[in-house]
Amino acid sequence: MTDDTERHNAKMAKKKAARDKIMATKTEEKGLIVVHTGKGKGKSSAAFGMIFRCIAHGMPCAVVQFIKGGMETGERTLIQTHFADACPFYAMGEGFTWETQDKSRDMEMAAAAWEKAKELIKDERNRMVLLDEINIALRYGYLDIDEVVAFLKEKKPPMTHVVLTGRNAKEELLEIADLATEMELLKHPFRSGVKAQAGVEF
Amino acid sequence: MTDDTERHNAKMAKKKAARDKIMATKTEEKGLIVVHTGKGKGKSSAAFGMIFRCIAHGMPCAVVQFIKGGMETGERTLIQTHFADACPFYAMGEGFTWETQDKSRDMEMAAAAWEKAKELIKDERNRMVLLDEINIALRYGYLDIDEVVAFLKEKKPPMTHVVLTGRNAKEELLEIADLATEMELLKHPFRSGVKAQAGVEF
Numbered sequence: 001m002t003d004d005t006e007r008h009n010a011k012m013a014k015k016k017a018a019r020d021k022i023m024a025t026k027t028e029e030k031g032l033i034v035v036h037t038g039k040g041k042g043k044s045s046a047a048f049g050m051i052f053r054c055i056a057h058g059m060p061c062a063v064v065q066f067i068k069g070g071m072e073t074g075e076r077t078l079i080q081t082h083f084a085d086a087c088p089f090y091a092m093g094e095g096f097t098w099e100t101q102d103k104s105r106d107m108e109m110a111a112a113a114w115e116k117a118k119e120l121i122k123d124e125r126n127r128m129v130l131l132d133e134i135n136i137a138l139r140y141g142y143l144d145i146d147e148v149v150a151f152l153k154e155k156k157p158p159m160t161h162v163v164l165t166g167r168n169a170k171e172e173l174l175e176i177a178d179l180a181t182e183m184e185l186l187k188h189p190f191r192s193g194v195k196a197q198a199g200v201e202f
Numbered sequence: 203m204t205d206d207t208e209r210h211n212a213k214m215a216k217k218k219a220a221r222d223k224i225m226a227t228k229t230e231e232k233g234l235i236v237v238h239t240g241k242g243k244g245k246s247s248a249a250f251g252m253i254f255r256c257i258a259h260g261m262p263c264a265v266v267q268f269i270k271g272g273m274e275t276g277e278r279t280l281i282q283t284h285f286a287d288a289c290p291f292y293a294m295g296e297g298f299t300w301e302t303q304d305k306s307r308d309m310e311m312a313a314a315a316w317e318k319a320k321e322l323i324k325d326e327r328n329r330m331v332l333l334d335e336i337n338i339a340l341r342y343g344y345l346d347i348d349e350v351v352a353f354l355k356e357k358k359p360p361m362t363h364v365v366l367t368g369r370n371a372k373e374e375l376l377e378i379a380d381l382a383t384e385m386e387l388l389k390h391p392f393r394s395g396v397k398a399q400a401g402v403e404f
Binding site: 008040044047074075103104180184200 | 206207210211214230231232234236237238240242243244245246247248249250251252254255256257258259261263275276277279280283284304305306329330363376379380381382383384385386387388389390396397399400401402404
């Protein structure tokens with residue numbers, strides 16, 4: 001081996017030992033409150049990626065879409081056509097809020113979606129429940145953040161993962177989250193005149 | 203309607219008009235160079251979310267995993283068991299680099315993965331090619347960033363999306379990206395002793 005290779009291998013061995021030591025202390029299993037927020041892309045698609053992982057592992061799961069229901073998305077099609085039994089999908093929203101311009105209707109929709117979400121979370125057979133774009137409903141005040149936080153803290157079964165997405169996550173929600181990621185926008189193609197495209201945006 | 207509702211609806215109508223005006227200027231379609239980087243979660247799962255969108259839309263696509271090949275992941279299982287024809291999956295890596303401690307072997311693996319990646323990208327039937335964790339291979343110098351950038355700029359078919367993931371994306375790659383997202387870690391359950399769990403981490 002060259003000196004460079006030896007140095008590299010020694011460095012990697014040290015990294016592995018350090019990592020193994022850390023990982024040995026991580027022994028607890030619990031249902032997580034996961035939040036994806038920020039202005040960047042990937043909040044919903046990373047959440048759907050987790051749902052697809054659950055489906056692959058045979059873990060029952062479910063999705064409630066709070067806002068995007070009006071839009072046909074690839075994930076929805078794929079889940080509904082291939083995995084409807086493994087992962088029931090409830091599209092409760094009515095497109096983005098600025099498409100509807102009817103606050104009382106939006107509030108009714110959000111309330112119905114939240115009722116369905118509570119029912120799914122309380123059902124302990126579900127190992128993961130995705131509340132897609134719920135942060136938008138919370139931000140506009142369609143749902144009460146205190147009620148949502150209290151429910152997650154008190155009623156969520158200990159082994160159930162709940163994933164909540166959407167920009168502008170409320171501080172109260174981030175406080176109770178176990179895993180929170182901010183998707184930050186570095187570059188976006190809309191800025192150079194490129195339109196939303198299949199596979200990328202929907 | 204109450205005053206509050208009227209104000210809300212007027213605000214939303216204004217937002218919709220502004221948004222429609224902006225979206226009308228977005229007319230171009232092109233194959234994007236998409237980068238997911240940062241220390242947060244969701245880089246790979248958001249990329250796999252896009253792959254599942256492509257599969258749902260009937261757009262041929264392919265995945266090359268540069269680093270995680272040694273790990274069994276839910277996405278890989280799901281794609282290989284349900285969508286092997288729609289999306290060939292090449293797991294070329296050998297676990298994380300600190301698992302192998304053999305630089306020359308890692309470099310051979312990375313070179314082979316890059317050859318496969320180039321072949322898949324040049325095949326215009328593929329609408330999206332995911333190069334998962336390629337940033338790790340670039341960071342350790344297993345692949346030459348100048349060669350990767352030159353290939354993407356000169357040889358990528360105009361309508362093909364290429365998605366590149368992994369932390370520590372090279373500046374040269376971010377420069378040519380059309381869409382780049384930094385996944386920033388706000389909170390992580392490992393910090394409080396929780397181990398990696400099915401559905402969430404793999």
